[in-house]
Amino acid sequence: MKRKHIFQMGVLSLFGMGVLLSMVAFDLPGLRRKQELLSISVIIRGADSSSWAARQGMEQAAVDLGAELRFLALDRPNHADEQGSLLSREVEGGADGIILVPADTGALADSVRQAAAKTPVVTIESDMSGNGASACISTDNAALGEALGRAAINGVPLGGTVLLLDGVPGSSGMAQRLSEAARILRENGRQAEMFCIPDVQDLSGLLAERYHADPPDAVIAFEPEVLESVARLGREFEKPPLLYGMGGTNVVVSGLERGEIMAIASQNEFAAGYLAVEAAAQAARGTPRQVSEPLPFLIARQENMYDSDHEKLLFPVTR
Amino acid sequence: MRRLIGRMVEQWRGFYRRSSIQMILSLSFTAVAVTGMLFLGLSLFLRFSVSTNHQLAESSERVLAQVNLHLDSYLRSMMRMSDTAYYRVIKRVDLETGTIDAGLNLLYEGNRDMLVSIAVFSQKGELVSVAPIADLKDSISPQWQGWFLSAQEKIENLHFSTPHVQNLFEDPDYRYRWVVSLSRQVELTRGGRTESGVLLVDMNFGGIEQICKDVTFSPSGGYLYLIDGNGEIIYHPRQQLIYSDLLEENNLAAAGYQDGSHEELFQGKRRQVIVRTVGYTGWKLVGVVPVGGMLDDYGQLFLFALFVILFSVFLLAFINLRLSEGISVPIKALDRSVKELEAGSTEVDFNVSGPYEIEHLGRSIDSLVSTMHHLMDDIIEQEQQKRRSELDVLHSQINPHFLYNTLDSVVWMTENGRTDESVRMVTSLARLFRISLSKGKTIIPVADELEHARHYLTIQQMRYKNRFTTRISAEDGVPELYTIKLVIQPILENAIYHGMAYADGEGEIQIHAFLENGDLVVEVADNGPGMPEELAGRLLEQGYSPPSSKGSGIGLRNVHQRIRLTFGEPYGVTIQSEPDNGTTVRIRIPALKTPDVGTGKGGAG
Numbered sequence: 040m041k042r043k044h045i046f047q048m049g050v051l052s053l054f055g056m057g058v059l060l061s062m063v064a065f066d067l068p069g070l071r072r073k074q075e076l077l078s079i080s081v082i083i084r085g086a087d088s089s090s091w092a093a094r095q096g097m098e099q100a101a102v103d104l105g106a107e108l109r110f111l112a113l114d115r116p117n118h119a120d121e122q123g124s125l126l127s128r129e130v131e132g133g134a135d136g137i138i139l140v141p142a143d144t145g146a147l148a149d150s151v152r153q154a155a156a157k158t159p160v161v162t163i164e165s166d167m168s169g170n171g172a173s174a175c176i177s178t179d180n181a182a183l184g185e186a187l188g189r190a191a192i193n194g195v196p197l198g199g200t201v202l203l204l205d206g207v208p209g210s211s212g213m214a215q216r217l218s219e220a221a222r223i224l225r226e227n228g229r230q231a232e233m234f235c236i237p238d239v240q241d242l243s244g245l246l247a248e249r250y251h252a253d254p255p256d257a258v259i260a261f262e263p264e265v266l267e268s269v270a271r272l273g274r275e276f277e278k279p280p281l282l283y284g285m286g287g288t289n290v291v292v293s294g295l296e297r298g299e300i301m302a303i304a305s306q307n308e309f310a311a312g313y314l315a316v317e318a319a320a321q322a323a324r325g326t327p328r329q330v331s332e333p334l335p336f337l338i339a340r341q342e343n344m345y346d347s348d349h350e351k352l353l354f355p356v357t358r
Numbered sequence: 359m360r361r362l363i364g365r366m367v368e369q370w371r372g373f374y375r376r377s378s379i380q381m382i383l384s385l386s387f388t389a390v391a392v393t394g395m396l397f398l399g400l401s402l403f404l405r406f407s408v409s410t411n412h413q414l415a416e417s418s419e420r421v422l423a424q425v426n427l428h429l430d431s432y433l434r435s436m437m438r439m440s441d442t443a444y445y446r447v448i449k450r451v452d453l454e455t456g457t458i459d460a461g462l463n464l465l466y467e468g469n470r471d472m473l474v475s476i477a478v479f480s481q482k483g484e485l486v487s488v489a490p491i492a493d494l495k496d497s498i499s500p501q502w503q504g505w506f507l508s509a510q511e512k513i514e515n516l517h518f519s520t521p522h523v524q525n526l527f528e529d530p531d532y533r534y535r536w537v538v539s540l541s542r543q544v545e546l547t548r549g550g551r552t553e554s555g556v557l558l559v560d561m562n563f564g565g566i567e568q569i570c571k572d573v574t575f576s577p578s579g580g581y582l583y584l585i586d587g588n589g590e591i592i593y594h595p596r597q598q599l600i601y602s603d604l605l606e607e608n609n610l611a612a613a614g615y616q617d618g619s620h621e622e623l624f625q626g627k628r629r630q631v632i633v634r635t636v637g638y639t640g641w642k643l644v645g646v647v648p649v650g651g652m653l654d655d656y657g658q659l660f661l662f663a664l665f666v667i668l669f670s671v672f673l674l675a676f677i678n679l680r681l682s683e684g685i686s687v688p689i690k691a692l693d694r695s696v697k698e699l700e701a702g703s704t705e706v707d708f709n710v711s712g713p714y715e716i717e718h719l720g721r722s723i724d725s726l727v728s729t730m731h732h733l734m735d736d737i738i739e740q741e742q743q744k745r746r747s748e749l750d751v752l753h754s755q756i757n758p759h760f761l762y763n764t765l766d767s768v769v770w771m772t773e774n775g776r777t778d779e780s781v782r783m784v785t786s787l788a789r790l791f792r793i794s795l796s797k798g799k800t801i802i803p804v805a806d807e808l809e810h811a812r813h814y815l816t817i818q819q820m821r822y823k824n825r826f827t828t829r830i831s832a833e834d835g836v837p838e839l840y841t842i843k844l845v846i847q848p849i850l851e852n853a854i855y856h857g858m859a860y861a862d863g864e865g866e867i868q869i870h871a872f873l874e875n876g877d878l879v880v881e882v883a884d885n886g887p888g889m890p891e892e893l894a895g896r897l898l899e900q901g902y903s904p905p906s907s908k909g910s911g912i913g914l915r916n917v918h919q920r921i922r923l924t925f926g927e928p929y930g931v932t933i934q935s936e937p938d939n940g941t942t943v944r945i946r947i948p949a950l951k952t953p954d955v956g957t958g959k960g961g962a963g
Contacts, residue, residue, distance in 0.1 A: 054669035289532040310602035351601040
C-alpha cells in the first residue's frame with residue numbers, strides 16, 4: 040500500500056473515531072450533559088430550619104440549578120462560635136458553596152475569611168463581602184428599619200417610648216435596622232430605647248419585667264422569632280404595648296390579622312432563599328453574576344394584608 | 359462583479375487544464391455526492407422537523423385535551439357538589455326550625471380531600487352555616503369580598519374565583535390555605551319566607567394542582583399553566599417564582615390566544631403554545647413546548663455535525679479517489695505509451711487492461727502506430743527508389759556523351775593505321791566501362807575510381823594528342839576506401855574541355871586523393887585558363903548555365919547532386935579558380951570503409 044493511501048486511511052480512521060467519540064461523549068439522544076451536582080451547605084442561625092420560608096425558595100433553586108442542599112441548624116440559636124465551627128467543617132468536607140445567616144458578623148469575620156478563601160460563601164441578612172463573602176442576599180436593612188420606625192410613629196404619642204428589641208446582638212444587618220429605626224423615631228420626637236436580648240429564650244421574662252416596671256408605648260422586633268414571642272407575651276397583658284416587627288410566619292400573620300401586631304415589614308423569603316442558592320451556585324461554577332438589587336419588602340397592616348401583592352408575599356404558594 | 363466571475367471562471371479553467379483526470383473525476387464525484395448528500399439531508403431534516411413539530415403539536419394537544427377533561431370533570435364535580443348543597447340541603451331546610459349544618463358537614467366529609475370548606479352566608483354576610491365547624495374571623499366582612507359580590511351580581515351563575523388565601527375562619531393552627539372559591543346566590547328559607555344568601559364552596563387549590571402538575575409534552579421539556587380569562591395565573595408549576603418576580607410568563611398574551619396551537623417568541627426563545635379553554639369557567643389551559651430544544655446545546659451539536667460531515671466528505675473523497683484511480687490508470691498508461699512514442703521509442707505497448715472503451719482506444723492507437731510505421735517504411739523505400747532512379751538517370755547522362763567521343767577517336771585512329779593506339783584506347787574504354795558497371799554497384803573502392811579516372815585520361819590524352827600530362831596519386835590507405843562511382847570522370851571531363859582543350863603540350867591535370875578531417879577528399883587540379891571566382895561559385899547552382907561556354911556545367915552539378923543525395927550536406931563538390939591560374943575541384947565524401955551506405959555516415963571510419 041502506498042504511503043498516500045496509508046495517510047488517507049489514517050485520516051479516515053481519525054474522523055471515524057471523532058464521530059464515535061462525539062456520539063458517546065455527548066449523549067446524543069438528548070444531547071444534554073447532566074450538570075454536575077453541587078453540594079451547598081446552609082448554615083442558619085436558628086435551631087430549626089423546617090419552618091424557614093427561605094428554605095422553600097432554596098429547594099426550588101436547588102432543583103433548577105442542580106444543587107444538593109444540606110441545612111445545618113445550631114444547637115443554640117444565634118451562637119456564632121458554633122457557626123464558625125460549622126463553617127470550618129463544611130469547608131473541610133468539600134462543600135462547593137456555603138450559605139450563611141451570620142449570628143455575629145464581628146465574631147465570624149475570620150471564619151468567613153478563611154472559608155471564603157477555599158469555597159464561595161454567600162450571606163443572608165448581613166453583608167460580609169468585606170470579609171470575602173461572594174454575595175449578600177438581603178433587603179435594604181436601613182430602609183427596612185426606617186420603614187418600621189415610621190410605622191411606629193403613627194401609634195406612639197410625642198415623647199412616647201419605643202422599645203427596639205435586638206434579638207441578634209452581633210448581626211450587622213440587625214444593627215442597621217435598629218439604628219435607622221431609632222434615628223427616625225428620635226427625629227420625630229419619640230424616645231427609642233434599645234433592648235438587647237442575648238438569648239431569645241430569656242425574652243419573655245425580661246420583657247415582662249420591663250412591661251411591669253416601665254411599660255413602653257410600642258415595641259419593634261426586627262426578627263420573626265422575637266416578634267412571635269413578643270406577640271404571645273402581649274396576650275398575657277390587658278393592654279400591651281403596640282407591636283411592630285419584621286416577619287412573615289403564619290403566627291406573625293395571624294397576630295397581624297388579630298390586631299396583636301400593628302404592622303409588619305415582610306420581605307420575600309422565598310426569593311431570598313432562591314437567590315442565595317443561585318448566587319452560591321454561580322460562584323461555585325465560576326459564572327459571572329450581576330450584582331443583585333436589595334430584596335423588596337412591604338409594610339403590611341391588617342387592612343391590606345389580603346391585597347394581591349401582600350397576599351403573594353405573606354402566603355407563599357409552595358409545593 | 360462580471361469581471362470577478364470571469365476571473366473565477368478563468369481560474370477554474372486553468373485549474374481544470376492543470377489537473378489530472380483522476381483529480382477531476384475525484385473532485386467531480388465528491389462534489390456531486392456531497393451536494394446530493396446535503397440536499398437529501400436538508401430535505402429529510404426539514405421534512406422531519408415539520409413532521410416532528412406536527413406530531414409534537416398533535417401530541418401536546420392530546421395531552422392538553424386530557425388535562426382539560428380532568429379539570430373540567432373536577433370543576434363539574436365541584437359544581438355538582440354546590441348543586442347538591444343547594445338543592446338537597448339548603449332548599450330542604452327552613453332555617454328557623456332546622457339547621458343545615460349536618461347536611462353540609464356530610465357533604466364536606468364525603469369530599470374533604472377536595473374541599474377546604476362549605477359555607478352559607480346571609481345576604482348581609484352573616485355566617486349561616488359552615489363545614490367543618492369554625493368561627494368567622496372578627497376582622498373579616500364576607501359581604502365585601504369578591505366571591506360574595508360576584509354571586510350577588512349575577513345570581514343565576516356559578517362563579518369561580520382565582521386562587522386566593524382563605525381568610526374567613528379562625529384556625530387554631532394558624533394555617534392559611536390557598537383556595538379557589540365557587541360561589542353562587544342561593545335562596546334561604548326562614549320561617550316560610552325566602553331570602554337571598556350566598557353558598558361558598560372553597561376548593562383546595564391542591565386539587566387543581568394535582569391535575570395540572572407533572573404534565574410534560576416532549577423530552578426536551580414543556581409545561582402547562584392555567585389562567586383565567588384576564589390572564590391572571592391560577593396555576594403555574596413555578597408560580598412562586600413568578601410571584602417573587604424571579605420568573606416571567608407570557609400569561610397576559612396567552613389570554614388573547616384562541617384555542618389551538620400558536621407559536622410565540624418570548625424572552626428570545628421560540629416556543630409552541632397550545633391553548634384550550636376550560637368549559638364554563640372561561641379559564642385557559644396553556645401548554646408551552648420549547649421549539650428546537652435539541653439546539654440548546656448548539657456547540658456540541660455543531661461539533662458532532664462537523665465530525666459527521668468531515669467524516670462523510672473524507673470517506674467520499676477516499677472512495678472517489680480509489681474509483682477514479684481505477685478508471686484513470688489505463689488512461690494514464692496510454693498517456694505514458696504515447697509519450698514514449700513521442701520520445702522515439704519504436705517498441706511501445708498500447709495494450710492496456712481496463713474498461714472496454716480504453717482497451718479499444720489502446721488497440722486503435724496501436725493499430726494507428728503500426729500503420730504509421732508501415733507508411734513511413736513505405737515512404738523511405740519510395741524515397742530510396744526515387745533516389746536510385748535519379749542516380750540511374752544521372753549515370754545514363756554520362757555514358758552516351760563519353761562513348762560517342764571515344765568511339766569517334768577509335769575510328770579515326772584505326773583509319774589512320776594507328777592500331778596500337780587504337781587497341782590501347784579500346785582497352786582503356788573496355789576497362790572504363792567495366793568499372794562503370796561494377797556489377798551494378800554504386801559504391802566502389804577508391805582504387806577502382808582512380809583506375810577509372812586513369813583510363814579516362816588515357817583515352818582523352820590520346821584524343822587530344824598529349825596536349826596535357828596527368829598525375830594521379832593517393833595517400834596510403836585511401837585506395838582501400840569506398841566512394842560513389844564515377845565522381846572524378848565528369849570533373850576530368852570539364853578540366854579537359856575547358857582547361858586542356860587549348861593547352862599546347864603544357865597542360866597538366868593532377869588527381870590527388872587524401873583524407874582531411876576524417877573525410878575523403880579527391881582533388882582534381884588543372885593549370886588551364888581558370889575562370890572568375892564568381893563564375894566558379896555559381897557553376898553548382900541548379901539551372902545555371904555559364905555564358906559563352908561550350909558546356910553547361912551539368913556534369914559537375916550531377917556529381918555534386920549525387921554526393922548530396924547520397925551523403926547529404928556538407929559533402930559535395932567545391933570549385934576554386936582564378937583566371938590564368940587554373941582550376942581546382944575538390945570532391946568531399948565520407949571516408950567509407952565498407953560499401954554500405956546509410957545516411958552518409960553509416961560506413962564511415
